[in-house]
Amino acid sequence: DTGVSQDPRHKITKRGQNVTFRCDPISEHNRLYWYRQTLGQGPEFLTYFQNEAQLEKSRLLSDRFSAERPKGSFSTLEIQRTEQGDSAMYLCASSFHQETQYFGPGTRLLVL
Amino acid sequence: AQTVTQSQPEMSVQEAETVTLSCTYDTSESDYYLFWYKQPPSRQMILVIRQEAYKQQNATENRFSVNFQKAAKSFSLKISDSQLGDAAMYFCACNNYGQNFVFGPGTRLSVLP
Numbered sequence: 001d002t003g004v005s006q007d008p009r010h011k012i013t014k015r016g017q018n019v020t021f022r023c024d025p026i027s028e029h030n031r032l033y034w035y036r037q038t039l040g041q042g043p044e045f046l047t048y049f050q051n052e053a054q055l056e057k058s059r060l061l062s063d064r065f066s067a068e069r070p071k072g073s074f075s076t077l078e079i080q081r082t083e084q085g086d087s088a089m090y091l092c093a094s095s096f097h098q099e100t101q102y103f104g105p106g107t108r109l110l111v112l
Numbered sequence: 113a114q115t116v117t118q119s120q121p122e123m124s125v126q127e128a129e130t131v132t133l134s135c136t137y138d139t140s141e142s143d144y145y146l147f148w149y150k151q152p153p154s155r156q157m158i159l160v161i162r163q164e165a166y167k168q169q170n171a172t173e174n175r176f177s178v179n180f181q182k183a184a185k186s187f188s189l190k191i192s193d194s195q196l197g198d199a200a201m202y203f204c205a206c207n208n209y210g211q212n213f214v215f216g217p218g219t220r221l222s223v224l225p
Contacts, residue, residue: 033212042116042203042215043157056212091157093213100147101213103157 004104006092012110013082020078021107025094032075033101034067035091036060043091049075082111114139114206116216124222125194132179133189133219135204145207146180146187151218152200160202163187191221199223 005024013019025032031050035043046065047057051072061067064082069075079086089108093101115138125131137146148160163171163180170178175192191198204216 035213040218042205042218043213045212045214048212093157098145098207100145100159100162101207102159103149105156 004092004094004102006090006104006107008107009105010108010110012112014112015084016081018078018080019082019109020076021090021092021109022074022076023092023094023104024074025092026102029094029096029102030072031095031097031101032069033093033095034075034077035093037089037091037106046077079109082109084111087111114141114208114214116204116206116214118202118204118216118219120219121217122220122222124224125191125198126224127194127196129194130190130192131194131221133191133202133204133221135187135189135216137185137187137204137206137214137216139185139206139208141208143208146178147205147207147213148176148178148187148189149203149205149215150198150200151203152197157203161189194223196223196225 007022033048034046037043049069064080067077089106091106092104095101117136144165146163149157150160151157161173161176177190179188201218203218205213207213
């Protein structure tokens, strides 16, 4: 296992469409995090899972956003009815309990 | 709520020289971790160094070291013998045990040949 992977790396979509991103964490890590990062800013927390349980959600996560982590392995982040303001880099990170988070390469979303 | 502040949006350093990046944070917790992450242009975030708040000794990783002042809630990063590959955005982050990370806004470091 070489690290956290994310798919796709880039996504261009039209406003109003739904998009889904996938994250595969480091295999022995029980925690998985999603962040959003806009240009020139630090990552902003969206949500995190411990195993399959979603333990915390940011107020940034509107009802158009949903995340799942079935069986405590990979995770998906879905954005419904995308808006131009959703354009950002979506980062996934994983950790073993509260230890260091390791980040994936991110999925860059552009909503036209 | 935790907050992390990085007051230097941009810094530059001459190759082989030393530079210090500043970070202050605020948390009500007594136990927490502090991190510096590096994000090169169009590349993924990688861990530079981390510090457990209960440890008084400052963390060191090769050319990277921190000055952790718990009472002042300050956590600066010193890069010695700067190299061209050190050019990147540097993010300071704070993590309470069991909670998510809070990142600062970042400092863009340029290394001049």
